[in-house]
Amino acid sequence: MxxxxxxxxxxxxxxxxxxxxxxxxxxxxxxxxxxxxxxxxxxxxxxxxxxxxxxxxxxxxxxxxxxxxxxxxxxxxxxxxxARLWLDKIETAQFVRVALETAAIRRTAERATPETIARFRQNLERQRKAADKQDFEQFYELDEALHDLICDAAGLVGLREIASKERSQIDRVRRLLLHYETRMIETLAEHEAIISAIADRDPGKAAKTMEAHIAQMGKMLLHLRDKRPELFGS
Amino acid sequence: MxxxxxxxxxxxxxxxxxxxxxxxxxxxxxxxxxxxxxxxxxxxxxxxxxxxxxxxxxxxxxxxxxxxxxxxxxxxxxxxxxARLWLDKIETAQFVRVALETAAIRRTAERATPETIARFRQNLERQRKAADKQDFEQFYELDEALHDLICDAAGLVGLREIASKERSQIDRVRRLLLHYETRMIETLAEHEAIISAIADRDPGKAAKTMEAHIAQMGKMLLHLRDKRPELFGS
DNA sequence: CAATAACATCTAACATGTTACACACCAACT
DNA sequence: AGTTGGTGTGTAACATGTTAGATGTTATTG
CATH class of the missing domain: 1.10.10.10 (Winged helix-like DNA-binding domain superfamily/Winged helix DNA-binding domain)
Structure with missing residues (x-):
């Protein structure tokens, strides 16, 4: 009442x-x-x-x-x-991911404290170890943790959740491309470029790496589609 | 079975x-x-x-x-x-909006055909008429339509839906700030800047306007909070 | 009289029963 | 044989009944 x-x-x-x-x-x-x-x-x-x-x-x-x-x-x-894999939707997800992430990096670069950067580097350290051990599971866990760290460092309430949600498609694709074992090394290189860019307060540099990385991923996706077309839509 | x-x-x-x-x-x-x-x-x-x-x-x-x-x-x-209005969440939504929109504009600027630009300008024309008539409802309808047009012009499947969803917070705030009647003129100016930037293939210009616009909106939000604190959280 | 515990009330969360519809299958017809 | 139409089946969508818990209120106790 x-x-x-x-x-x-x-x-x-x-x-x-x-x-x-x-x-x-x-x-x-x-x-x-x-x-x-x-x-x-x-x-x-x-x-x-x-x-x-x-x-x-x-x-x-x-x-x-x-x-x-x-x-x-x-x-x-x-x-x-x-959901099956739709190349056009994955493309869109990539676009959104890059847009959000470069913006977040730009903001983070402006306000990152030495402690924050230290935390990034610590994460990278552990990624490198996981990559050496070929520990996929651990690697991708750290990978997602790094993205979360970057989002949090941007200092925007709820950004992590939004970014995480928009990334889910891509996270899934990544796991499927695991066996292309060179990926971990490449991903690691990308992350190092991103962190360097933040440390140097030069986010434009990171964006470039990301673009190249995504193009590479696109190629592998086409390869996967040939091998396992049943995973794909359209 | x-x-x-x-x-x-x-x-x-x-x-x-x-x-x-x-x-x-x-x-x-x-x-x-x-x-x-x-x-x-x-x-x-x-x-x-x-x-x-x-x-x-x-x-x-x-x-x-x-x-x-x-x-x-x-x-x-x-x-x-x-949901009540949470300034920090609105800030995040603004951030996401700008990130997505500038990226979309950048992409659209690269691929916009004369027909696309003509459609933008047609929308702007109608916005101006609505602004002259102080027709809020029509104006915001056209406003959203323009954003949709830009997203579609980026040529990415599903981007419109994502952008629209992330914009919902902001769309609501805008309506609440309607009575600050100068807004329509400012918004119209922003849109014109965006379209010019696309036509000139210089998206950086549009981003600048957006930033200023958002700062302005922040000030008005604080004003609204003083007048109607019950609408706000935290 | 203040603090607290028992209670009433209202709601979302959860469970389960029912309906409508999309698709597959098969028969009949051309 | 290919097309069309009827029929069966399984599922999501929808309806409704039940439960658990959060809050406000009142009673109770020191």
Whole structure:
């Protein structure tokens, strides 16, 4: 009857309520990005619900969110599938990624403290070790951590989440291109260029490297499409 | 029993299935951005469902999506509210907007045909007329249409949707700042600068204008916060 | 009288039942 | 044989019932 005063009264800060749908979302997202679930594969909500011991509702909610993110394709009254790879969408995601990241780097370069840069370098150090050991999993974990660090260093609330979401397509593609083992070295070189650029306060330099890197990735994607066309759409 | 072959068989192109949740989403989003629903206001799912003649399910789905978009705040087991204005989040949204838009403009400038530019100018023409008539509604409609045109001209699939989503916060703020009637003229000037920059293939020029514009908007937001603090969070 | 604990109330989260529709399959017809 | 139309099946979309928890209020206790 009496409406509660609009939220001024309660916790202003976002409560990190981990609901079931959040958990399901996290699990499925991880499975998709890590390619445990392959592009094109059917997702059976009911089965997922049973396996996770929840009802269909939180599963549907999680999948809706993943559909927004472009990680699953929902065909009404027909089925839900792990999103296939669409070259044009990947291109767009690359574009958005570069746009956001160069802007973030520009901003970070202006305000990075020595401690921040030290943290970057520490991350790079560990990346190098992971690359030496050919530890893909560890490498990509550090890779994402570095991107998060850069976003955080830009000092913009919520930027990390936005960037992470827009990157999800690309994160997935990267995992699929893992076996092209030269990638890690190249990626590492790119990261070093980015960090140098920040240290030197010359972000334009980093952008150049990124562009070249992406062109390279495009080529490998075409190669992958020849080998495994079933992963691709269109 | 037999799983249908994973989607290779059916329509590859996105089916524009307008489900109820899509409709509810569109209606609510429009209401929020146009400030028919004020920041901080309570949203009663059940009431909305009754008013629209649907069940609670599509309403919940739509609201979840709006929460992802940052247009509503959901407090579990407590209530759902039209998102209040958070200056730091608006700052982030501005950052993302500028990053995406300058990148898009840069790309568009490289590939814009005379026809595309003519379409831009036609839009500007109509904006000027709307500004003369003080027709806010029409003006902002054209404004959004121009941004869409620029995104489309960049030739990247899905970029328009991404940009539009990330802009929603800002679109809402703009409407709230409508009464500062000088805005339309300023916005129009900004748009003219952008289009000139594209025509001259000098996107750097447009970025400068945008920055100034945003600084101006920040000042007005602080003013609004003094006058109507209930619209703001934090 | 202040602090606190029990309670009532309202809501989102969750569970489950129902419906409508897209697609596949097969039969009939040209 | 290729095309068309009817039918069955499985799924997402939708409806509705139930549960858990957050908050405001009131009672209780020191």
């Amino acid at each position: 009496q409406l509660r005063s609009p939220s001024r009264n309660f916790k202003e800060q976002k409560i990190v309520s981990v609901t079931r749908k959040d958990q399901v979302y996290t699990i499925l997202r991880q499975a998709i990005i890590s390619s445990q679930l392959s592009p094109g594969e059917t997702i059976r909500k009911e089965l997922v619900a049973a396996q996770l011991g929840v009802s269909r509702t939180p599963v549907s909610d999680a999948i809706n969110r993943l559909a927004d993110e472009g990680l699953v394709e929902i065909y009404p009254q027909t089925g839900t599938f792990v | 037999q799983l249908r072959s994973p989607s290779r068989n059916f329509k590859e192109q996105k089916i524009v299935s307008v489900t109820r949740k899509d409709q509810v989403y569109t209606i609510l989003r429009q209401a929020i951005i146009s400030s028919q629903l004020s920041p901080g206001e309570t949203i009663r799912k059940e009431l909305v469902a009754a008013q629209l003649g649907v069940s609670r399910t599509p309403v919940s789905d739509a609201i979840n999506r709006l929460a992802d978009e940052g247009l509503v705040e959901i407090y579990p087991q407590t209530g759902t509210f039209v």
